[in-house]
Amino acid sequence: MPPRSRHSPAEALALDTYVKLMRASESVTARAHTVLPADLTFTQFAALEALYHRGPLFQSELASKLLKSGGNLTLVVDNLERDGFVTRERDSHDRRFIRVALTTKGHKLIATVFPRLATSLANEFAALTPAEQTELARLCKKLGLGSPSPAAAPAP
Amino acid sequence: MPPRSRHSPAEALALDTYVKLMRASESVTARAHTVLPADLTFTQFAALEALYHRGPLFQSELASKLLKSGGNLTLVVDNLERDGFVTRERDSHDRRFIRVALTTKGHKLIATVFPRLATSLANEFAALTPAEQTELARLCKKLGLGSPSPAAAPAP
DNA sequence: GCACATTATTTCAACATTGAACCATCATGC
DNA sequence: GCATGATGGTTCAATGTTGAAATAATGTGC
Numbered sequence: 001m002p003p004r005s006r007h008s009p010a011e012a013l014a015l016d017t018y019v020k021l022m023r024a025s026e027s028v029t030a031r032a033h034t035v036l037p038a039d040l041t042f043t044q045f046a047a048l049e050a051l052y053h054r055g056p057l058f059q060s061e062l063a064s065k066l067l068k069s070g071g072n073l074t075l076v077v078d079n080l081e082r083d084g085f086v087t088r089e090r091d092s093h094d095r096r097f098i099r100v101a102l103t104t105k106g107h108k109l110i111a112t113v114f115p116r117l118a119t120s121l122a123n124e125f126a127a128l129t130p131a132e133q134t135e136l137a138r139l140c141k142k143l144g145l146g147s148p149s150p151a152a153a154p155a156p
Numbered sequence: 157m158p159p160r161s162r163h164s165p166a167e168a169l170a171l172d173t174y175v176k177l178m179r180a181s182e183s184v185t186a187r188a189h190t191v192l193p194a195d196l197t198f199t200q201f202a203a204l205e206a207l208y209h210r211g212p213l214f215q216s217e218l219a220s221k222l223l224k225s226g227g228n229l230t231l232v233v234d235n236l237e238r239d240g241f242v243t244r245e246r247d248s249h250d251r252r253f254i255r256v257a258l259t260t261k262g263h264k265l266i267a268t269v270f271p272r273l274a275t276s277l278a279n280e281f282a283a284l285t286p287a288e289q290t291e292l293a294r295l296c297k298k299l300g301l302g303s304p305s306p307a308a309a310p311a312p
Numbered sequence: 313g314c315a316c317a318t319t320a321t322t323t324c325a326a327c328a329t330t331g332a333a334c335c336a337t338c339a340t341g342c
Numbered sequence: 343g344c345a346t347g348a349t350g351g352t353t354c355a356a357t358g359t360t361g362a363a364a365t366a367a368t369g370t371g372c
Contacts, residue, residue, distance in 0.1 A: 011274040014281035017293040018184065024296035025181040026223060028174065031302065043358065060320060067182060072359055074322060079357075096320040096367045118167040125170035127299050136295045137173040140180035143283050143292070146187065199328065216350060228329050230352055235327075252337045252350045 028124050035120040036113060043068070043076050045117075048085060048102065048110040056101035058091075085109060184280050191276040192269060199224070199232050201273075204241060204258065204266040212257035214247075241265060 007015065029042070036045055043066065050065050051057060057065070063073040077100055080086045085106030091097035102110070125133055163171065185198070192201055199222065206221050207213060213221070219229040233256055236242045241262030247253035258266070281289055 006271075007274055008278065010282070010286075011278040013286060013289050014278040015274055017281055017289045017296075018188075018277050020293045020296040020300065021177075021181050021184070024300035025177050027300045027302065028177070032174075041357065058320080068358090069360055070321065071323075071361075075358070094320090094368070098321070115162075118163050118171055121174050122164065122167040122170040124302070125173055125299070126166070127302060128295060130166075130169060132295055132298075133169050133173045135291065136299070137176045139284060139288055139292045139295075140173075140176040142288075143281070144176065144180035144183045146183065146280070146283060197327065214350080224328090225330055226351065227331075227353075231328075250338065250350090254351070 028121075032117060032120045032124055035116045040109075040113070043072075044080055044085075045110075045113065047073075047076055047080060047100075048106055049114060051086065051100065051102045052107065052110040052114065056099050058097045058099055060097075062100060080106070184277075188273060188276045188280055191272045196265075196269070199228075200236055200241075201266075201269065203229075203232055203236060203256075204262055205270060207242065207256065207258045208263065208266040208270065212255050214253045214255055216253075218256060236262070 033042055036042070046066050047062060050062060054065075059073050059077060060070065062077070063070050066073070068076075077086060077088065081088055084103055086100050087103055089099045089101065091099055128136065189198060192198070202222050203218060206218060210221075215229050215233060216226065218233070219226050222229070224232075233242060233244065237244055240259055242256050243259055245255045245257065247255055284292065
């Protein structure tokens with residue numbers, strides 16, 4: 001016997017919306033990703049993009065922008081450094097910090113690749129009208145901020 | 157000099173919407189995930205959930221449901237089998253196929269954990285009204301299907 | 313100045329993920 | 343039957359990912 005769905009209407013609606021949200025983000029990402037060079041991973045792209053649009057950053061800043069762990073960034077920056085796209089430099093005032101900056105090669109790469117991704121994303125989102133995109137952005141922002149529900153509140 | 161944004165309005169809107177879409181899906185997933193047992197990964201949960209709601213599946217079916225590669229599923233099922241949550245059984249008619257099924261232990265786990273996730277998701281989506289959730293689901297579905305743009309069409 | 317906590321990074325084990333190479337099994341055409 | 347090709351699964355190398363432990367540098371209280 002298959003388990004009969006015993007969800008409240010609120011749960012059923014949330015589940016359905018969640019599945020569609022995940023499918024949309026995964027498939028748009030997958031399709032847009034195809035315009036990137038095959039040997040550039042999405043995380044590497046995201047790191048280069050952050051450095052491109054914000055200038056040199058500390059590894060910890062990069063980690064929080066990308067919502068990734070510190071240990072992860074160590075590896076990602078390792079690989080980008082090995083491939084000559086970024087440089088590491090210890091901060092002279094506080095030598096715990098490491099400043100990551102684009103090399104000329106890295107700057108050239110992201111300056112070439114980013115516009116391609118922008119075009120590709122615009123193409124994907126052309127499935128929606130501008131008004132629909134604006135509404136989607138608004139709903140996602142509201143959702144991403146989180147509900148001020150008591151169940152989600154951490155103990156003070 | 158920071159690169160001046162040289163995007164068309166369509167690209168700027170798509171980029172903004174995309175970032176919010178990704179942030180929303182990532183943060184909702186991260187917050188909802190906290191109700192799962194710490195030693196159960198999200199992919200393992202997703203696999204158990206598929207088996208729970210659809211019954212035994214071939215590994216290839218599981219891979220396509222979860223949008224993951226075949227090689228990946230081999231490892232995920234390995235780990236689930238090692239922990240006693242699923243069993244593998246060769247199909248007697250076509251011995252290339254492997255049928256994956258929940259054990260009693262696996263069934264008990266997902267039957268306990270899934271309602272917790274449903275409640276948690278309902279809590280997250282309470283940030284939106286039911287009408288907003290319905291609209292979000294509609295927009296995500298439309299977006300996930302992809303636009304019938306000529307640029308996305310593969311060569312016949 | 314010294315113990316102590318704090319912070320940034322690294323290291324490590326475990327798992328996820330992909331894509332390619334490989335193996336086993338089946339189906340087809342001869 | 344047997345070559346051939348297609349299909350499902352496994353294996354492998356490389357990268358991503360986390361969380362915890364370890365390092366290193368800084369700041370604080372005394």
